[in-house]
Amino acid sequence: MTKSNDQRTAAGAEEDWKTLLYERLAEDDEGRVCKDISDDACRETPGNFLATLLANTCSSIADKLASAKTTLPWLLMQLGAPAWIISLLVPIRESGSMLPQMLIGAVVRRQAVRKWVWVAGGSVQGFSLLLMVWCGMTLEGLQAGLAVTGLLILFSLARGACSVAYKDVLGKTIPKTRRGRLSGWISAIAGLAAFAAGLALGAFGQGEAASGLYLDLLAVAAMLWFLAIASYARIVEFPGATDGGANGFSEAFSSLSLLREDAPFRKFVIGRALAMGSGLVAPFYVTLAREDLGSAASLLGIFIAAEGLAGLVSSPVWGRWADRSSRQVFAVACGLAALTSLAVAAWSVSGLPSEASVWFYPLAFFVLGIAHAGVRLGRKTYLVDMAGGNKRTDYVAVSNSVIGVLLLLTGLLGALAAVISVQLTIVSLAIAGLLGAILSLRWREVSG
Template sequence: MAKESVVDALYEKVANDEDARTCTDISEDACREVPGNFFRIIAANTLTKVGDLLINPKTVLAWLISAVGAPGSLAALLVPIRESGSLIPQLMIGALVRRYPVRKGFWVLGAALQGLSVLGMALVVWLLDGLAAGWGIVGLLVLFSISRGFCSVSMKDVQGKCIPKSRRGRLTGLSATLSGALTFGLTLLIFRGDSDPSVLFYSALLAGAGAAWLVAALVFLSVDEYPGASEGGNNALREAWNSLSLLKDDAPFRRFVITRALLMASSLASPFLVLLAKEQSSLALLLGSFVLASSLASAVSATVWGYMADSSSRTVMVRGGALAALVCVVAGAVSVSGVQTEGMHWLYPVAFFILAIAHAGVRIGRKTYMVDMAGGTKRTDYTAVSNTVIGVLLLAVGGISAAVALLGNDWALLVLGTMGAMGVVSARLLSEV
């Protein structure tokens, strides 16, 4: 009882409400479990986000490909696999998940498989080298990404059933802030010396990240989820195909997917800032500064964005998207202009930091918006359809931006900045939820 009282009191402070158990869109039974579930989900999210930041394909995994002596061309496969590999299968995954009234088990399964995949990477780095090690990392990343799809589909539904509408944004924000702060401290340890970390260190780092996912799976298993709506035929493929009709028949959802697609610019632009900096300096410390910037951005902004999203997730998407578009256009314009000053390369980690803050807003805003705009089984369908569509578009837009980058990384930033600005206009036209 004393433990429950502490949890209830802490939840009331976080919820900033005299009656922290006031619920309007979840069941009476689920309402009683809100305080405990709130912190269990935060703990699980924090652990997985720490793992995500520690094996970021834009930084750590790319360095690993080089460290094991694999061809650098393999590094180009990491980001597309990491993103689209988890998004595209979600249409099928969603059709399967929606048939079960209790869905936390799918998240537990996905987290456990991700943890095992990362532990496998640690073993590959330790035992293999060269091309074999490189392909081993890429192959395990495929399994990791597909497993992530189970977590993505089921998390939004479990969260929608267990957490009241007005508290979901701050849950996402708090977990991102905690994970950002933890990873910021870990990154400072990694780059405390004058040389790059050894392969042994990266093996240990991957093993630690894998363990974080396994612990997260155990934590999430303790979430008290009550049965909800379950629909779906016996053929998952048919159900998946039928759910695509949402894009035609559900106008608000279609507008949201279009907006989300345009706001992808906030995530696709990050590698080009890194490449622009690398063109001017190859300092290991400079590369580490990007990892620090990403962690610090989550720590200082995610909770703020989360609280704002509880008031208006649409406004958060607009503000985050506008800031991202501005960074892309300004950074691209400065590079195109040819301005060269001493220490110019250090401006790019600053731009990366601002872009990471903006992307956190876009991400939290659109996640909160989608959970709030749907209910019951629709929430799972919305997640699966939108993520699958975005996964396909990521490959397409990624290919286009890569082609534009042949003219220069700065021109790719300008194109993505324009795309992001269009996303801001589209977000302003969305209805409030």
């Protein structure tokens, strides 16, 4: 009997600290908010909130440490991989995780409990990173480049499965008006880690030790993924609907009818497509800075740190605002990214002295990081809030698949345009962003 009492006491203490921490982070101390989730899920909200926070913070930090924009290109350059392989990393990473999501969505719909899809995808990503470390230690040149690229394709496909499952599990386990705050905390903590990593890369990113440093970053990222899946597996998810779980291309592509039949969803996808520039334009900032200041490697750590700091200071604010109106967050952030890009393009042709560019480009990159954090958080919260059940899974799968195709095409066109003029590319992406901001103001309100 004593042992049983002790066990109940320990369980009660664990529940108390989870509840207290949840109330502090989610600002839910005036009565549990349970909007848009079941009563059973409501009772598990504190534990699920914290498990989701830890899991996705770890995965977000891992993504920044193993970035296809920084760590992987620098590693492959150290290993002597050809430049054409390095140029494919970002398109593969971004579009590879989105293109198959209509097919993945059909598989996810058949699962009554969908957290295990995320756990499986996270495991694949962790092992992919470990194999990249092995490649970096044993291979060189073209062989290393092809091996890492193949593993990145596998990594991206697994990432697509996680993306579909995550939004659906989030909608089942975390109440509306608390999802934006959760995403805000995830982005903020991951931003702090990116800030620290950027400072480290700025200090140690040059010299003979660079290759070993990048392999260490990949190994740490893999360990973070394994910690993430251990935490995500602890989420208490109650079985949900499995309707519409038929597999195959016909089921997947029939979901495209949503774009024709569902006007609010169609407007969302168009607005999201126009806003892609907030993520695609960052490398062009670095290109202009390198042309103006030289030695891009010495600046890279500063840019990563600036982006991480931007997420740290802005994401909690974006998150709280998104719980009131994710539509407004998307519009404001999209407009801010566009205006920043126009300012960068104008600065680059102004002929101002390089001494001024030393502070201007990192500052612009910092503002872009704030804006991009808002665009991502606003669209994610809006998408989760605008639909429920299997419709949410369809929305995620269709929108991400369509954006994956457009992202790949836009990236290729952007690369061609950059051959003519980097400034032209930046201005084009900025104009599209302004149109996206204007269009999103016409979305119907779904938050709050």
